[in-house]
Amino acid sequence: MPLARAWSVALFGVDGVAVEIEADIGGGRPRTQIVGLPDASLNEAKERVRAAIRNSSEEWPGELVTLALSPAALPKGGSGYDLALACAVLVAADRVPTDRLSGTVMIGELALDGRVRPVRGVLPGLLAARKAGLRRAIVPEPALPEAALVTGLEILGARTLLDTLTWLRGDDAALRTPDPERVHPPPEIPDLRDVIGQPEARWALEVAAAGGHHILLTGPPGTGKTMLAERLPGLLPPLTDEQALEVTAIRSIAGTLAPDSPLITVAPFVAPHHSTSVSGLIGGGAGMAKPGAISQAHHGILFMDEACEFGPHRLESLRTALEQGEIRLARRDGVSRYPANFQLVLATNTCPCAPPRDSDCTCSPHARRRYFGRLSGPLLDRVDLRVRMRPMTAMSAELDTPESTAQVRTRVDKARRRAVERWQQHGWLTNAQAPGPALRREFALPRKTTALLDRGLDIGAVTARGADRCLRVAWTLSDLAEADRPGPDHVAAALEFRDRRAV
Template identity: 60%
Template sequence: MGLGRTWSVALHGVEGHVVEVEAHIGDGMNGVHMVGLADTALRESKDRVRAAIVNSGCSWPQRRLVLSLSPATLRKSGSAFDLALALAVLGAQDVVTPDSLTGTALLGELALDGRLRPFDGLLPCLIAARGAGLKRVVVPEPALPEAALVDGLDVFGATCLSDVLVWLRGLRDLPRPEPVARAAVHSPQPDLADVVGQEDARLACEIAAAGGHHMLLVGPPGTGKTMLARRFAGLLPPLSDDDALTLATIRSIAGRLPPGEPLSHSPPLVAPHPSSSIASLIGGGTGIARPGSVSLAHRGVLFLDEAPELGPKLLDALRTPLEEGEVRIARSEGTVTYPARFQLILAANPCPCAPVHDRDCVCPSSARRRYLARLSGPLLDRVDLHARVYPATTFAGPDGAESSAAVRARVLNARTAAAERWAGEGWQTNAEAPGPALRSRFALPERVVRPLDLGLRSGQLSARSADRALRVAWTLADLAGDPCPSVEQVEAALYFRERRAA
């Protein structure tokens, strides 16, 4: 009887858990038995592993073979366990020595001829292996650029099972990842100078970028709503190393990691189609839920064009991630949590017929109200800035318009001021500052917040919208270089909260 032991990693959301993979060859009826809560794709791996071992020049045991994945109570899924299962079987046959596998995680899907194939979610698997104290990891060679993002591990790349066997016997070295070259902080993006006019909307974009606020743009088609949104990400500061790694982890799980630039410091812009489902927007799917658009936009921008066409149910699903910066998706196989701290930009036409000029509208006032009412009050209450986009009145070129670089310089200065103010609190932007803190430790004089009090008494503001207007006022102060907001800046914040867009 023989026993082989290797290690792999199981994914649960963005977290990885090291799994001990054991193979036991003993007496009994010839067959393969897998235990340890394996899903369908993993249970099918025994056929892939058998073919890969045989086609790599090794023998398959003709006795009772038990494959165990521990901890047994943790559900495992996917095809990344193939290489670990194959080496555990070969270890049980003494084809490889137990010492050669000590402290080594083995990750990769096997083809029937023994080739190693990449899989989704490698990055969080490597982070989990490092956290568990494993020192070496073998991955498919095409995944080496992604594996290079994790420090503190000896990573090796292999093209097939035979390469791993020769390496474990000490007869050949395996390729190692090249050092990660920091990509350009900001890749070329469309310039804000391309937008003609729209001073109100441009100012709203600047305020939103400076404070991390959500924004709604309403106007007829062809007035520049999409142009403004597409240029918004170019106003944001680069991602920190931690945020860039978190975003790369989410992309790795979703299978969206760019092959040429696995670690990007540019804020993402995600624009799902209006026909998207809740699962594609929030996250979901069969088995363990996968990340959706809100997570792929982490620390970047989620742009919903033609927002009323998405429907109330889908739009209202955004409430929790807007407030908490994460999504929790419950399934029968467990609950997963994905980061989702993004800036939301909504774009909408003023009515269903959407003419270029309001004078051509054929919709009755009730139809216009019903159309924009698809954006529910609780959702709009979480949107800090409401701006109207008007039809252009001139065909003048963009020569006199301010460029993205000029606006971005002011945004970076404002963000620096906010980061210094909130440094001791753990917040990065004004939009993250909670209302109780703004009303207590950072309370403004009564005369400054009087416009907010009047709005609350008249019923025009909710407590949440008053807090959000206060955050926008702090952003306006940061843009102006003031130490704290003035009453004029509070009134300006309220100007952008009025339902002028409706």
């Protein structure tokens, strides 16, 4: 009884599992069946693969064709198995040699005429294949730049099914290899020099960049809240190689990678509209959940402009991700895990009518409280820095030339290096990642230094979580000041950043 094996990959969030595809021919009336928990799109592969084989001048077997996907208990979906299914069938039918199929993972959707179409998730799929010990990969030709990011695998690109079959028959020139890596300039980020005035907000942005802290900007419209947020990525250091692969893998699953320069090396900036649903923010969808805005902002910035317009349900959905740095979504076909270690930037007006000056507000006190009530206490407790923007009185409000992004980034880089040296044995990269117990025990400050913070805890002005976040901000302030450890002034400044009157 003819039997053949091929390999593909199943994705569950950013985690992949190598899938062995077995093709068996014979033993019943002519038909095709797929076993191994396929979803509807995978079940439809029978028709796509049959047509692609026929239109590639090959013959579909006239017997029972059984295609088994293992692990059998693992739900599988999508069209990325098509290429592997077609090759397995033709090898089982003894029309293609089996030698080159061993150790080769195949990813790609087949058009009816035999073209190999790109699919999402090539990068995380190949990372899983490499982990499983596979040594070669065949992907759609447009996905070659993305696939080439994975080292340790021989990468080949297929334009059609016929090209793949020709390669399996021994012609090395039938498939393309990746082009030499080209260096692409990083995307242009607006310069901080464009922001006029707002010295307090500019300082808070520098502190946020240096320590990885969340920040809330409140104030009248047109005072520069959005401009400041858009310039925050320019203050952050480039992504490390590991971070770049993580971010690129998420964008690959979301289908938002640029085809010519897929590797993302700059901290991403994601700004969802206030009408975005909860699923759009945290991820969701039928079958297996897709990544949302918070995962696409991994190792970058999630900017929520007009935060009070998002509504309580959407805002509260962020709380778990802010604490844990990842999101787990349970759906019909399983649990998807997506990393979500992002820096949150909230911006909002002071009231619904949003006048240029507070004195011109026409809202009732109840309307103002209800408006800001959408930013709940537990959510605000997770925001380290709260800043009230100044109303603009003149476009020439600042006589001196504002500092540029490059000038501020120099100080931020120095502060971050100090933090990395301090936390490196623990694996933390920023002060915001340092857990509260470590700050209170191994890196505890003298009681004299924390006296004001202890007083705030005694009178209920700050929560235990808020106290931990104050300590993290104090360490960032000391790093910016190039001090060995925070002093009473740094702790007081950190407490002032949490002043609820800022909102």
